[in-house]
Amino acid sequence: MDLMATISQAAVKQDLYDAVNGDWQATAEIPADHxxxxxxxxxxxxxxxxLMHDFDAMVAGKTTPNDPQLAEFIKFYQLTKDFEKRDQDGAKPLRPYLKQIDSLTDLADLQQRMPDWIYDGLPLPFSLDVDADMKNTKVNALFAQAPNTILPDKTYYDEGNQQGPKLLAVYGQMMLQLLQLAGESAAQAQQIVDDTLKFDRLIVPWVKSAEEAADYSKMYNPRPFKEFVNNSRYLDLAAITYSVINGNPELVILPEPAYFDHFNDVVNPDNFTMMKNWMKAKLVQRLSGYLSDEMRTVGTTYSRTLSGQAQPRSQAKSAYYLAAGAxxxxxxxxxxxxxxxxxxxxxxxxxxxxxxxxxxxxxxxxxxxxxxxxxxxxxxxxxxxxxxxxxxxxxAVYTKYKTLPAADGGNVLSNVLCFGRIARQDMFAKWGQATDRTxxxxxxxxxxxxxxxxxxxxxxxxxxxxxxxxxxxxxxxxxxxxxxxxxxxxxxxxxxxxxxxxxxxxxxxxxxxxxxxxxxxxxxxxxxxxxxxxxxxxxxxxxxxxxxxxxxxxxxxxxxxxxxxxxxxxxxxxxxxxxxxxxxxxxxxxxxxxxxxxxxxxxxxxxxxxxxxxxxxxxxxxxxxxxxxxxxxxxxxxxxx
The missing domain is CATH 3.40.390.10 (Collagenase (Catalytic Domain))
Structure with a gap:
């Protein structure tokens, strides 16, 4: 390949990138779903x-998966591709989880249910995970994380940032539509959105910007476990931890220590109803992609606005990426x-x-x-x-993934949550164990x-x-x-x-x-x-x-x-x-x-x-x-x- 055939030295002197890519840049078109x-x-x-060509052939029975795990993937891919069934189900697979949030009476009630919610990866005001201890990387340690904000970086919330309010308006409109598709009334949906935006603002002051988070040395904030559990006046963090970790951690690593220093300002009885609605909005947004085609496409409105992507992915591509992601x-x-x-x-x-x-x-x-x-x-x-x-x-964890087909009552969402639960149980089981460098x-x-x-x-x-x-x-x-x-x-x-x-x-x-x-x-x-x-x-x-x-x-x-x-x-x-x-x-x-x-x-x-x-x-x-x-x-x- 003669790479120099199409560029001139004079052009390179002006701009190397343009000299090499200028002709391509002038004619290249961004696909509508990119x-x-x-x-x-x-x-x-x-x-x-x-890969779509190969896997579609397997779904059609033209070729056969060559190992058991690939066969389970193909079964799941069949489910993600079946938009007729997904549209028939609509938000039905999601509603039991919304009812769980609705039925919460107080923080003590949330605490009783929290182990299941942690294993299912459902929205909570903090999360636990397991990774290498940064000062002793031969062993896996416990980490506690702050939740994500709605806007992509805390700088978007700064006064004078013109993008922040516009993006929050787009988010709000998207969530109103999604929540009503999920079965909420217009008035309920509006209240949920209002509370979600308020609760989100409580998180913002105590999390890092992208620039601050880029400094790895400031990720390592070990806190004695006895100190960590005292961060909450209203949740028994020790009991919650013991429910997912088999043992007694001596320390917890906090990448966002300020959030846990102010945990009681965010998670308290006065904010409980607001937090419940935030959990509902987060849940609906997070799981919308596993439901009907309408919920899938509406649920990408905010992210597409952020990136300038003109159209959502096609059904075929979204089905592939959803299955391949699992x-x-x-x-x-x-x-x-x-x-x-x-x-x-x-x-x-x-x-x-x-x-x-x-x-x-x-x-x-x-x-x-x-x-x-x-x-x-x-x-x-x-x-x-x-x-x-x-x-x-x-x-080895992938050998535990067994797709429950539609004929046996399975759907896209139920399978995704099952796979996620297996993966998180596997992760928590690694606490205190040797890390795997391979x-x-x-x-x-x-x-x-x-x-x-x-x-x-x-x-x-x-x-x-x-x-x-x-x-x-x-x-x-x-x-x-x-x-x-x-x-x-x-x-x-x-x-x-x-x-x-x-x-x-x-x-x-x-x-x-x-x-x-x-x-x-x-x-x-x-x-x-x-x-x-x-x-x-x-x-x-x-x-x-x-x-x-x-x-x-x-x-x-x-x-x-x-x-x-x-x-x-x-x-x-x-x-x-x-x-x-x-x-x-x-x-x-x-x-x-x-x-x-x-x-x-x-x-x-x-x-x-x-x-x-x-x-x-x-x-x-x-x-x-x-x-x-x-x-x-x-x-x-x-x-x-």
Whole structure:
């Protein structure tokens, strides 16, 4: 593939992203059921089409599922596809749960029922879950979480934020319609909406903004269990915990400590009726997608307004995503085995090892770290776990998923709640047990990759390991500009402002000297400054919110470039061109502005354009001069890893 055939050096000097993607950007159309289109989304759409074709053939009996778990998925997929039955049932499957909320008399009554509600994942003013203890990641600890706010970030509630009131109005109208479809009168629906908005406001002051939540070090707020249970004057938090945890926790970790410090201000007898109505609204919204087609489409009104998506998904697509979401790892394993395979898995695993070796050489040659910190960084790199393609085996919990067909009284909602209960019981059973470093948190059919700081592992699902990221038809330089940079990006997360807080075992533990830590923070500030305030989509980039991903992009691109230069067929123009190509994205203005508020990644176009400016070879490759728009003075170029 001749990536340079369609771009000119003069165009790159003006804007790398536009030079590579301009023609595509001018003609690309955002599908009506999308908020964006482009590199990542094209792969998502392709996988969606492939898997829907395969699974529809199984539903039709043209092919047969090749394992028991896939057979259970296909049974469930048949239910999600049967919109005639879903429309006949309407809100009937939901009503018993609404009646449960209606019948609540007081907080003591809620407490008696709470274990069942926790297992069913139904709306409550707090939630419990189990994950690795951030200071001892070999063991699973108990976490207590605050509920989500209606608006996507607390900054939307700020006085002067013009989007907040508009979005709450859309939410209110959607909920009025949904609640009436669920069987509430118009007057009842209005009261429920009014109370929901009031209760939501009680939560807002005590939860973090996206920027605050992006700092991992502030997630770890362990509280002695005896202290935690005293956070509520009106609920017996100890009894509630013991009902789902088999044992006596010594501590609970609170990512949102302020919420629990003010728990009595939110959850108290005076607010009980208001909270009941908030629970009803949350329940109806959360479960609307599992009911009739009308409730499904109405229930997406608010999210579509947020993102600028013109239309809801078709029935066919929504049925597929609903079923695949419940059986995500089952679907992922099917995709990985059929469309990726062991040979590709081994090949990419080797490529990851090669990138780690490059990174190791760079760490060994690092000039700003002290010898002690450098040695510990290399130990962390040597202990980095690698997961490529798909898991070696399916998690045992999926063997417990048994779809109850319509003929036996099953429906979409009853099955979803049953699967969720099984999954949550499995999660709570892991409290106090050893963590599983081999566990995948993304299915193999997901177009993404991640670094898990608590486990010190990098994960590359099969779905992202295809063109334009990776292909045997592309030059090695193009592949390094695509998947090579993605691999090195994830490695870099081990050493970004968040990842650097964790040691080789994933424990939150400072392994830096004071001087090295101070120097690193100054470099991070330079990265914040490089992006902070950049204009995009009528708003501005938050450099603090996006700093960890920008550090990872910078390290990833720099490391991948070094690897590309080590190949006999090096072509840096192809390297930078493919880097820009993988970030092509056309999105609605609403979606771009939403991402600027809540996403820890910088906008795709800026990721494509800003990072190459930090690399000296970019200037030589395209003869970029100080008078060119893509030029950045040497003293402004940020180099960390």
């Amino acid at each position: 908020a964006s289109t482009g590199g990542f989304m094209d792969l998502v759409d392709g996988i969606e089409k492939t 059986f995500d790892q089952v679907v992922g394993l099917y995709y990985g085995h059929k469309y990726f395979g062991e040979t590709a898995k081994a090949d990419v695993h080797h490529m990851v090892e090669k990138m780690i070796a490059v990174y190791k050489r760079r760490l060994q040659a690092n000039t700003w770290l002290s010898a002690d910190t450098r040695a510990k960084a290399i130990v962390k790199l040597d202990n980095l776990g690698i997961q490529v393609g798909y898991p070696d085996k399916l998690e 566990r995948w948190e993304m299915s193999a059919d997901t177009v993404n990759a991640y670094y898990h700081p608590f486990m010190n592992i990098i994960v590359f699902p099969a779905a992202i390991l295809q063109a334009p990221f990776y292909s045997l038809d592309q030059s090695s330089s193009a592949n390094y500009g695509g998947i090579g940079a993605v691999i090195a990006h994830e490695i870099s997360h081990a050493f970004d402002n968040n990842g650097a807080l964790f040691d080789e075992f994933g424990n939150l533990h400072n392994w830096w000297t004071d001087d090295d830590s101070a120097h690193f923070k100054e470099l991070a500030k330079a990265m914040i400054a490089e992006f902070d305030g950049l204009d995009f989509a009528g708003a501005k980039v938050n450099g603090t919110l996006t700093v960890s991903e920008n550090i990872a992009d910078a390290g990833g691109l720099s490391c991948a470039e070094e690897a590309a230069k080590g190949e006999a067929d090096v072509d840096l123009a192809a390297f930078f061109t493919n880097w820009a190509m993988v970030w092509r994205m056309k999105a609605t203005k609403q979606y771009m502005q939403l991402l600027l508020s809540i996403d820890v990644h910088a906008p795709a176009k800026l990721r494509a354009n800003v990072q190459p400016k930090n690399l000296d070879d970019f200037y030589a490759t395209f003869d970029i001069q100080p008078t060119d728009p893509m030029y950045l003075a040497p003293d402004k170029r940020v180099k960390i890893w």
